[in-house]
Amino acid sequence: MKSHISATIDSEILEDLNRCGVEERRSRSQIIEMALEQFLKGRNRREDQIVTSGGCFVGQFSREETYAPWLDCEDSLR
Numbered sequence: 001m002k003s004h005i006s007a008t009i010d011s012e013i014l015e016d017l018n019r020c021g022v023e024e025r026r027s028r029s030q031i032i033e034m035a036l037e038q039f040l041k042g043r044n045r046r047e048d049q050i051v052t053s054g055g056c057f058v059g060q061f062s063r064e065e066t067y068a069p070w071l072d073c074e075d076s077l078r
Contacts, residue, residue: 010055017031017032
């Protein structure tokens with residue numbers, strides 16, 4: 001069973017994610033799910049390290065801003 005999540009991600013990481021998705025012919029969700037699986041598998045080996053990016057969310061959030069660019073990209077692949 002799948003669950004929906006919402007996340008705030010650094011714009012450079014999002015660009016890399018979109019590029020990777022096109023190259024691998026996978027959706028954002030698939031790429032994120034694979035990355036999370038890999039992170040969780042390796043979590044026990046890096047008990048004392050924290051990996052994160054600095055920053056904070058500024059502005060307003062809307063689903064349109066989240067999904068509209070990705071939908072445009074998928075249309076160009078067809």
